[in-house]
Amino acid sequence: MTEAKTDDLEAEVRLTCRSAAAAAPVLARTEGRLRRAVLMELAARLEEADVGCRLLDANASDVAQGVATGMAPALLDRLRLDPDRVRALAAAVRAVADLPDPLGEVVRGWTRPDGLQLSQVRVPLGVVGFIYEARPNVTIDAAALCLRSGNALVLRGSGSALASNRALASVVREALAAVGLPEDLVVLIDRPEREAASILMRQTGLIDVLIPRGGAALIRRVIEEARVPVLETGVGVCHVLVDGSADPAMAEAIVLNAKTQRPGVCNAAETLLLAHDYPASEALLARLAAAGVTLLGCPRARALAERAGVPVAPADEETWDTEHLALVMGVRIIDDLDEALAHVARHGTRHSEAIVTQDQGHAERFLREVDAAAVYVNASTRFTDGGEFGFGAEVGISTQKLHARGPMGLRELTTVKTIGRGSGQVRT
Amino acid sequence: MTEAKTDDLEAEVRLTCRSAAAAAPVLARTEGRLRRAVLMELAARLEEADVGCRLLDANASDVAQGVATGMAPALLDRLRLDPDRVRALAAAVRAVADLPDPLGEVVRGWTRPDGLQLSQVRVPLGVVGFIYEARPNVTIDAAALCLRSGNALVLRGSGSALASNRALASVVREALAAVGLPEDLVVLIDRPEREAASILMRQTGLIDVLIPRGGAALIRRVIEEARVPVLETGVGVCHVLVDGSADPAMAEAIVLNAKTQRPGVCNAAETLLLAHDYPASEALLARLAAAGVTLLGCPRARALAERAGVPVAPADEETWDTEHLALVMGVRIIDDLDEALAHVARHGTRHSEAIVTQDQGHAERFLREVDAAAVYVNASTRFTDGGEFGFGAEVGISTQKLHARGPMGLRELTTVKTIGRGSGQVRT
Numbered sequence: 001m002t003e004a005k006t007d008d009l010e011a012e013v014r015l016t017c018r019s020a021a022a023a024a025p026v027l028a029r030t031e032g033r034l035r036r037a038v039l040m041e042l043a044a045r046l047e048e049a050d051v052g053c054r055l056l057d058a059n060a061s062d063v064a065q066g067v068a069t070g071m072a073p074a075l076l077d078r079l080r081l082d083p084d085r086v087r088a089l090a091a092a093v094r095a096v097a098d099l100p101d102p103l104g105e106v107v108r109g110w111t112r113p114d115g116l117q118l119s120q121v122r123v124p125l126g127v128v129g130f131i132y133e134a135r136p137n138v139t140i141d142a143a144a145l146c147l148r149s150g151n152a153l154v155l156r157g158s159g160s161a162l163a164s165n166r167a168l169a170s171v172v173r174e175a176l177a178a179v180g181l182p183e184d185l186v187v188l189i190d191r192p193e194r195e196a197a198s199i200l201m202r203q204t205g206l207i208d209v210l211i212p213r214g215g216a217a218l219i220r221r222v223i224e225e226a227r228v229p230v231l232e233t234g235v236g237v238c239h240v241l242v243d244g245s246a247d248p249a250m251a252e253a254i255v256l257n258a259k260t261q262r263p264g265v266c267n268a269a270e271t272l273l274l275a276h277d278y279p280a281s282e283a284l285l286a287r288l289a290a291a292g293v294t295l296l297g298c299p300r301a302r303a304l305a306e307r308a309g310v311p312v313a314p315a316d317e318e319t320w321d322t323e324h325l326a327l328v329m330g331v332r333i334i335d336d337l338d339e340a341l342a343h344v345a346r347h348g349t350r351h352s353e354a355i356v357t358q359d360q361g362h363a364e365r366f367l368r369e370v371d372a373a374a375v376y377v378n379a380s381t382r383f384t385d386g387g388e389f390g391f392g393a394e395v396g397i398s399t400q401k402l403h404a405r406g407p408m409g410l411r412e413l414t415t416v417k418t419i420g421r422g423s424g425q426v427r428t
Numbered sequence: 429m430t431e432a433k434t435d436d437l438e439a440e441v442r443l444t445c446r447s448a449a450a451a452a453p454v455l456a457r458t459e460g461r462l463r464r465a466v467l468m469e470l471a472a473r474l475e476e477a478d479v480g481c482r483l484l485d486a487n488a489s490d491v492a493q494g495v496a497t498g499m500a501p502a503l504l505d506r507l508r509l510d511p512d513r514v515r516a517l518a519a520a521v522r523a524v525a526d527l528p529d530p531l532g533e534v535v536r537g538w539t540r541p542d543g544l545q546l547s548q549v550r551v552p553l554g555v556v557g558f559i560y561e562a563r564p565n566v567t568i569d570a571a572a573l574c575l576r577s578g579n580a581l582v583l584r585g586s587g588s589a590l591a592s593n594r595a596l597a598s599v600v601r602e603a604l605a606a607v608g609l610p611e612d613l614v615v616l617i618d619r620p621e622r623e624a625a626s627i628l629m630r631q632t633g634l635i636d637v638l639i640p641r642g643g644a645a646l647i648r649r650v651i652e653e654a655r656v657p658v659l660e661t662g663v664g665v666c667h668v669l670v671d672g673s674a675d676p677a678m679a680e681a682i683v684l685n686a687k688t689q690r691p692g693v694c695n696a697a698e699t700l701l702l703a704h705d706y707p708a709s710e711a712l713l714a715r716l717a718a719a720g721v722t723l724l725g726c727p728r729a730r731a732l733a734e735r736a737g738v739p740v741a742p743a744d745e746e747t748w749d750t751e752h753l754a755l756v757m758g759v760r761i762i763d764d765l766d767e768a769l770a771h772v773a774r775h776g777t778r779h780s781e782a783i784v785t786q787d788q789g790h791a792e793r794f795l796r797e798v799d800a801a802a803v804y805v806n807a808s809t810r811f812t813d814g815g816e817f818g819f820g821a822e823v824g825i826s827t828q829k830l831h832a833r834g835p836m837g838l839r840e841l842t843t844v845k846t847i848g849r850g851s852g853q854v855r856t
Contacts (some may be wrong), residue, residue: 112811123799125830231830249852257854345453372845374845377850378853379850380855382855390538401553402553402843405844406844415830417802418801418802418812419803420802422804422807423678424677424681424807426689427685427689427811
């Protein structure tokens with residue numbers, strides 16, 4: 001790319017962000033019913049036949065290009081829209097519309113001895129940047145969540161979904177205009193260049209928070225390049241520890257659920273830690289294999305599985321640090337709780353961790369000592385989810401410790417402002 | 429610097445951070461009384477005569493070097509320790525020791541219909557990095573705040589205070605050892621190279637949050653270079669808007685307090701916005717000048733001041749964006765509230781903003797529309813402070829929107845962990 005072109009791109013991305021930043025204060029001052037109304041308007045438009053045609057036409061061109069460039073089938077499936085998926089988008093928007101308004105809540109209030117009344121009220125963050133991969137549904141989900149919580153939104157999707165995202169963003173902007181709000185509350189960076197995302201990540205003062213939605217490579221890139229605050233989401237190398245005292249039926253149910261109920265998500269388990277004295281190990285491994293799980297074991301796990309006639313391939317050091325997102329599971333035999341805790345501390349991504357045990361002391365140690373967003377005793381790791389936690393909608397699952405940890409709902413897209421009402425108070 | 433030396437430095441900084449990260453879990457599991465005990469021990473040691481001698485000797489060598497290298501008198505004053513200041517450090521440590529324990533609080537708890545009990549409990553962040561300038565007292569303040577809240581601490585002070593910081597950190601480490609805690613809970617990066625700070629800022633996975641304490645240049649550098657999450661603190665270009673309806677006595681008291689009560693701090697006002705129809709402008713400017721404030725005015729303010737015989741130098745565009753931290757104040761005449769709000773939005777740093785007015789509509793618009801950590805009606809900007817807010821101690825004042833906004837107390841050095849207690853629950 002020539003320098004002039006890079007300058008053009010920089011200016012264009014900056015201008016796009018500026019337009020969202022300029023519109024943001026208008027939304028921040030709206031009442032909840034208007035922010036609900038724009039989502040109801042958006043849902044209705046998504047269900048209109050001609051809008052549906054526009055979206056599917058645009059999506060078809062992205063899919064055709066994906067096929068032509070040899071995109072993997074799983075990615076093509078994520079990219080593809082169909083009438084059912086568009087209807088599901090509309091339903092998701094209505095669900096967000098119906099959530100309680102997160103703004104205006106008085107988080108705390110107090111009066112100083114001198115009579116100055118202070119209160120902390122919940123306000124929007126301002127401008128949220130979303131960087132995501134080839135899932136056009138994120139365009140609509142992000143718009144619904146941000147608008148409901150009073151935030152303007154700058155979208156940067158994958159270049160391979162650009163036509164779809166352009167069409168979806170235009171429907172959002174039409175809904176904004178229809179209720180009398182500025183269209184620029186939702187803007188799309190309409191350039192396919194990889195550098196456009198890097199420029200977005202550097203818009204200090206215009207972007208209040210950047211949320212990456214995607215795989216480990218995207219998250220790493222954002223951490224490396226971003227100069228604006230980031231809400232890190234999603235990578236989960238989660239463990240289930242089956243303690244020696246575990247109830248075998250419970251252990252089997254939890255491990256199967258954590259690994260197989262939906263293997264492609266971040267709260268699915270990737271590694272099974274098996275206490276050496278757990279009496280039903282062979283049955284558990286046989287059950288996993290029967291459920292179609294490819295097992296990668298430490299030497300002791302392989303020896304044990306071999307006796308039971310269960311095929312277990314050798315694990316290597318990478319096994320323990322890999323988010324398989326598939327029916328693949330590492331299995332390691334551990335001698336005691338200390339060894340299990342050390343393994344989790346070393347290889348876990350601080351997402352979700354579970355122990356199956358009937359030993360109260362082991363349960364309490366695990367809860368206390370494991371450093372993760374969510375830690376479970378005798379329950380599946382799969383519960384770490386905005387919906388399951390009762391937050392109604394999910395922005396993502398934070399694996400960092402600042403601002404938000406675990407599932408993020410609408411509240412996590414807000415901040416607070418302290419308001420002081422005085423009668424001439426000065427500091428002495 | 430040769431490459432080999434940079435590699436050495438990188439390895440040394442990384443090793444220092446690793447030692448803190450390795451010690452952190454021990455502190456996270458302690459009870460509040462042990463975290464209180466280590467601070468009481470530290471305070472007692474700071475008051476011992478031989479410890480005082482060690483500290484003052486070390487500090488004298490830093491000060492001598494500062495004098496030799498022509499350090500500015502204000503910086504030399506910040507660098508200097510004396511017996512009174514050491515006693516004040518001990519008192520500050522005891523005050524933090526006496527604050528309520530922020531850990532273990534159950535932030536929320538609920539039971540799912542399937543019986544899984546979930547609760548969010550407050551836990552430490554883990555390892556906090558402090559980067560600060562030549563104020564050795566920050567070494568002790570940071571240690572007290574971090575240890576009380578269960579966090580390990582990596583200190584990186586100014587090279588010009590290295591001997592002082594080394595001596596202070598060794599007292600903290602001795603106090604840790606005396607109560608049976610790992611010394612490495614508080615470590616100092618004992619290298620003067622500027623690059624050492626840059627390396628610290630990149631320790632993803634070892635440093636959970638980085639807190640810069642210092643001027644605008646330090647904050648900018650951290651935003652540019654950091655790869656770990658940052659809690660941005662401190663720069664305040666704060667405004668007082670004197671509305672046309674303001675009570676003159678109240679306006680004078682608030683503007684004088686905001687500007688002159690302690691001009692060198694971030695919540696002091698830097699700019700006075702004067703409504704064109706405020707009837708007592710000349711008296712207010714005269715009062716500021718009499719209090720020793722150098723005024724920098726827009727052309728209209730200068731004309732008005734000239735009639736009153738008050739000297740006002742011309743402001744330039746830089747005036748409105750400068751944190752003077754001194755008895756200097758920009759003065760601008762504004763025609764209406766819109767113009768004032770636009771000025772604040774453009775030049776404010778989202779720290780603290782105040783309006784003096786008797787007009788309820790103007791007051792409410794100002795509170796609603798100004799985007800800042802703290803917004804006041806008829807009160808001084810100087811109240812934005814952990815002590816004044818009743819938080820007891822202050823880590824800094826956040827001017828960002830994520831995690832913490834405004835004064836940060838012990839609670840802002842914590843995160844949450846969701847604990848699930850089940851009886852075999854799986855997701856369906």
